[in-house]
Amino acid sequence: MGLLLPTVLLLIGLVLYPFFYAIWLAFSDKAVGSPGQYVGLRNFIYVLGWPQFSTAVMNTVVFTVCAVAIKFGLGMAVALVLNQHIRGRNFFRAFLLLPWVMPAFVVYLVWRWLYDPLAGLINYALMDLGLIAGPIAFLSDRSTAMASVIVAHAWRNFPFYAISFLAGMQTIAQELYDSAQVDGASRVQQFRHITLPGLYHIIGVVLLLTTIQTANAFEPVYLLTGGGPSDATMVYTMLVYVMGIVNLHLGQAAAVSTLFLPLLVGLVLVVTILLQRKANA
Amino acid sequence: MREPLSIRVTTYTLLAIFVFLVAVPLFWMLATALKTNKDLYEDFSYLPTRPTLQHFVRVITREDLLTNIRNSLAVAATTTAVTVVVSAFAAFSIVRYRYRGRDWVGRLILFKYLLPTAMLFVPLYAIVVGLGLGNTLKSLMLTYLSFTVPFCTWMLMGYFRSIPPELEEHAMVDGCTKIGALFRILFPLSAPGIVASAIFSFTLAWNEFLLALVFTSDHTTMTVPIKLSMMVVGDQYIWGQLMAGAVLASVPIAILYFLAQRFVVQGLAAGAVKG
Numbered sequence: 001m002g003l004l005l006p007t008v009l010l011l012i013g014l015v016l017y018p019f020f021y022a023i024w025l026a027f028s029d030k031a032v033g034s035p036g037q038y039v040g041l042r043n044f045i046y047v048l049g050w051p052q053f054s055t056a057v058m059n060t061v062v063f064t065v066c067a068v069a070i071k072f073g074l075g076m077a078v079a080l081v082l083n084q085h086i087r088g089r090n091f092f093r094a095f096l097l098l099p100w101v102m103p104a105f106v107v108y109l110v111w112r113w114l115y116d117p118l119a120g121l122i123n124y125a126l127m128d129l130g131l132i133a134g135p136i137a138f139l140s141d142r143s144t145a146m147a148s149v150i151v152a153h154a155w156r157n158f159p160f161y162a163i164s165f166l167a168g169m170q171t172i173a174q175e176l177y178d179s180a181q182v183d184g185a186s187r188v189q190q191f192r193h194i195t196l197p198g199l200y201h202i203i204g205v206v207l208l209l210t211t212i213q214t215a216n217a218f219e220p221v222y223l224l225t226g227g228g229p230s231d232a233t234m235v236y237t238m239l240v241y242v243m244g245i246v247n248l249h250l251g252q253a254a255a256v257s258t259l260f261l262p263l264l265v266g267l268v269l270v271v272t273i274l275l276q277r278k279a280n281a
Numbered sequence: 282m283r284e285p286l287s288i289r290v291t292t293y294t295l296l297a298i299f300v301f302l303v304a305v306p307l308f309w310m311l312a313t314a315l316k317t318n319k320d321l322y323e324d325f326s327y328l329p330t331r332p333t334l335q336h337f338v339r340v341i342t343r344e345d346l347l348t349n350i351r352n353s354l355a356v357a358a359t360t361t362a363v364t365v366v367v368s369a370f371a372a373f374s375i376v377r378y379r380y381r382g383r384d385w386v387g388r389l390i391l392f393k394y395l396l397p398t399a400m401l402f403v404p405l406y407a408i409v410v411g412l413g414l415g416n417t418l419k420s421l422m423l424t425y426l427s428f429t430v431p432f433c434t435w436m437l438m439g440y441f442r443s444i445p446p447e448l449e450e451h452a453m454v455d456g457c458t459k460i461g462a463l464f465r466i467l468f469p470l471s472a473p474g475i476v477a478s479a480i481f482s483f484t485l486a487w488n489e490f491l492l493a494l495v496f497t498s499d500h501t502t503m504t505v506p507i508k509l510s511m512m513v514v515g516d517q518y519i520w521g522q523l524m525a526g527a528v529l530a531s532v533p534i535a536i537l538y539f540l541a542q543r544f545v546v547q548g549l550a551a552g553a554v555k556g
Binding site for chain 1: 284288289292293295296299300302303304305306307309310313321322325367368370371373374375386389390392393394395396397398399400401402403404405406407408410423424426427430431434487488490491494495506509510513518520523524527530531534535538539542
C-alpha cells in the first residue's frame with residue numbers, strides 16, 4: 001500500500017486540489033501575488049454579461065461538432081479502405097498514422113505555413129490550377145478562419161478514429177459477411193447491418209473521449225489564429241488563457257472554465273445516452 | 282476471394298487520395314526546410330531547386346535551438362524516469378494487493394482522463410507561482426506528472442494483470458520476498474509494457490504545449506514547442522528555419538515510435554483489453 005502513496009499524493013496535489021482550487025478561484029478576486037477575497041458571484045455575473053463569452057460558447061460548439069463529424073467520417077472511410085485486401089497494407093497503415101504520431105504543435109506550425117497568403121503552398125497550388133484569381137488570407141479572413149482551423153485539427157486527429165475503427169472491424173467475424181453475400185446483401189447493406197452494429201461499442205468510447213478532447217482543444221487555435229480575426233475562432237480554452245494568463249484575471253478565467261464544466265458534462269451525457277439508445281434499438 | 286473490380290478501383294482510388302492528403306503537409310515541411318530563401322519567397326517552386334541545410338544551421342546558431350532541445354530533453358527524461366518508477370509501483374500495488382480505497386485510485390485516474398487541462402492550468406499556474414517555481418523547468422517536471430502518471434499507471438495495470446500471479450507465488454515459495462519477486466519476476470516479464478509506458482510518457486512530455494506556454498517565459502527555460510511558436514509570432518518570414526526546427530522536433534518522436542512500434546501496440550492492447 002505504501003507503494004501507492006506517491007501516486008495518491010500526485011493525484012491529490014496535482015488534480016484534486018487544483019480542481020477545487022479552480023472553483024474557489026472563480027468566487028474570488030485573486031491576482032498573482034495577492035491572496036484574494038471571496039467575492040460571491042461577481043466573476044460569473046461579469047463573465048456572463050460579456051459578449052466575448054457567448055461568442056466563445058458558440059465557437060466551441062461549432063468547432064467541436066464540425067471537427068468530430070469530419071474526423072469520424074474520414075476515420076471511418078480510411079478504416080474501411082485499410083480493412084480491404086490491399087497490397088502493402090502494413091505500410092499504408094503506418095503511413096496514414098503519421099499525422100497522429102507527429103507532435104501536434106509541429107502539425108499546426110506546418111499548416112500555418114501551408115495557409116500563408118504570401119508564399120503558402122495552398123494559395124500557390126490553387127492559383128496554379130486556375131481555381132482562384134488572387135491569394136486567400138485563410139487565417140485572417142472571418143469567413144474562412146474557423147473552417148481552416150477545423151481542417152488542420154481534423155488532419156492531425158483523424159488517424160486515431162481510423163485505427164480504433166480498424167481494430168474493431170478486425171474483430172467482426174468474416175462468416176457474417178460471407179453469409180450476407182450469399183443472401184445477396186449489397187455492400188451498403190453489409191456496412192449498415194454488420195459493420196456498424198459491430199462497432200457500436202468502439203464508436204461510443206472513441207466519441208466520448210474525443211468529444212471531450214476536441215471541446216478542449218487549445219493548440220490549433222493558439223498556433224493558427226490566436227482566437228482571431230476579431231474573435232472568429234475564439235474558443236473557450238483560448239478565452240481562459242487570454243483572461244487568466246495574458247490579462248492576469250485569475251478569478252474571471254476560472255469562472256469561464258467552471259461555467260464550461262456543466263457543458264462538458266452535458267456533452268458527455270448526450271453522447272452516452274444517444275449511444276445507449278442506438279445500442280438498445 | 283477476389284473482390285469485384287468496381288470495389289477494387291474504388292478502394293485504390295480512395296487510398297491514393299488519403300495518401301496524397303497525408304503526404305502533402307509532410308512533404309511541404311521537409312521541402313521548406315531544405316529550400317533556399319530564394320526558392321521560398323522569390324521564384325516559387327514545388328521542389329527545392331538547390332537543396333541546402335542552411336536553415337538547420339541557422340536555427341541552431343541564430344535561434345540557439347539547442348538550448349531549447351536540451352530543456353525539452355531534460356524535462357521529458359526526468360518526467361519519464363519518475364513516471365515509470367511511480368506508476369510501476371502503483372500498478373503493482375493496485376493489481377496484486379487487496380485493501381480498502383483501492384477502487385478510489387482507479388476512479389481518480391478516470392476522473393483525470395475526463396478532466397480537461399483547460400480547467401487545471403489556471404489553478405496550477407497560481408500554485409506554481411506560489412511555490413516559487415515560476416519560469417523554471419522544475420515546474421514542468423512536476424506538473425507533467427499529473428497526466429503521465431495516471432496514463433502509465435492505467436496502462437501498466439492492464440499489463441500486470443495479464444501476467445499470472447502464480448509465477449511470483451512460486452518464487453516466494455522458493456524464498457523470494459514479495460518485493461524480490463516483483464523485481465525478479467514481474468518487472469522483467471513486463472519489460473515490453475514498461476518500455477511502452479516510458480515511450481508514451483516521453484512523447485506526452487516532449488509534445489506538451491499549454492502548461493509550458495503558461496509556466497515558462499524566457500528563452501533559457503522554454504521547451505522546443507514554445508520556442509518555435511514564439512518564432513512565428515513576429516511578422517518576419519523565417520519559415521525555412523521554422524520548418525527545420527519542426528523537423529528536428531518531430532524526428533526523435535518518429536524514430537522512437539517506429540523502433541518501438543511492436544512494444545507500443547502490445548502495451549496498448551494489454552492496457553485496453555485488460556484495463
